[in-house]
Amino acid sequence: MQALKEYDGNYWKSLFDSRIGRTAWPYGSGVWSKKEWVLPEIDSDDIVSLFEGNSNMFWAERYGKHYLGMNDLWVKNCGISHTGSFKDLGMTVLVSQVNRLCKMDSRIVGVACASTGDTSAALSAYCASAGIPSIVFLPANKISMAQLVQPIANGAFVLSLDTDFDGCMQLVREVTAELPIYLANSLNSLRLEGQKTAAIEILQQFDWEVPDWVIVPGGNLGNIYAFYKGFHMCKELGLVDRIPRLVCAQAANANPLYLHFKNGWEDFSPVKAKTTFASAIQIGDPVSIDRAVYALKNSNGIVEEATEEELMDAMAQADSTGMFVCPHTGVALTALVKLRNSGVIRPTDRTVVVSTAHGLKFTQSKIDYHSKVIPDMACSLASPPVSVKADFGSVMDVLKKYLESKNSTQ
């Protein structure tokens, strides 16, 4: 920070702004366009980048107005990325550093992570791109098919383990302590250095105006800290004069941070995470708990939770206004709905919901919802396809009925 402070806020803003939309290596990446703040000493030739970052900020106009009476609601689409989640932002930094170490003749024989699906997808893609072996520890039958096929296709060594994510995390920590395998989970701060650029990008996309709220779904809890760090650096280095209030949103079935918050931050206890449609945050013993608490305390932050029905309905509502979000974004949207209903978030507050993965990775949850096959869930926004005989009369009949029902609800 001392070295960065030699330049003022306006210098950094102009430098970062001048790199948007450029192809000059490696600055076309949203992460590496902030190289001086991320990993300044790395040689650009050692960087392994898939042009991550620079994800769009979607003005959720219809969703905001229709469901929440809000006009200044935004969704930061971090899932529109090479491997379909925000994990690319951190993985480019970690794998670049490993690449550099390998060239320096380090003893590293591979890179490993435990994963609920997205970290493993990012790790295997970046490693495959650099020719570095990757090993992924996955909880058997607890991640989506789309996520599972990513490391398989990218040639990672895939271990499917009869445990949950927390069990995989424990094992990978033990194994990497014994073997010269580099640990790629977010307890490695290189990951957070990349992930924090999403916060800087949000400010940049608002022409360096600070939003009132940023809502982030949390599991292993590296990302909520990364957002805090990005915002905090911008304030410390004079790019902005305040930081947004942060909200961390958890699934009620995997809510150790929420319970800790409700308990006045007294005595943290891990939980046994139960099955949730937001499977990438099915985590009971988050490795970055201390960092997350620090981030929330220093941003006047809040923790909220979402039941399965709430998160699935929120996802369906968002989709019905043109988005195609993942269930984790449904968790974050539920937090927004609750905080709006209780008046904590006001109708005019500029609010950003962080969408962490692409909805296409979680299509089975949408299929189950729209087929109304989820036990004990009304699936009230289900919109299943209508089977109809392929003749003119039958098609006209169903269409007339559909148009009449539309008229009566308008």
Ligand SMILES: Cc1ncc(COP(=O)(O)O)c(C=O)c1O
């Ligand atoms: C799609 C998605 N959303 C949210 C999260 C939560 O991020 P973090 O583990 O950094 O809290 C994860 C991973 O845990 C994820 O894969």
Ligand SMILES: N[C@@H](CCOP(=O)(O)O)C(=O)O
């Ligand atoms: N959701 C994550 C869980 C582990 O994440 P990490 O960021 O702590 O490495 C995943 O996709 O695996």
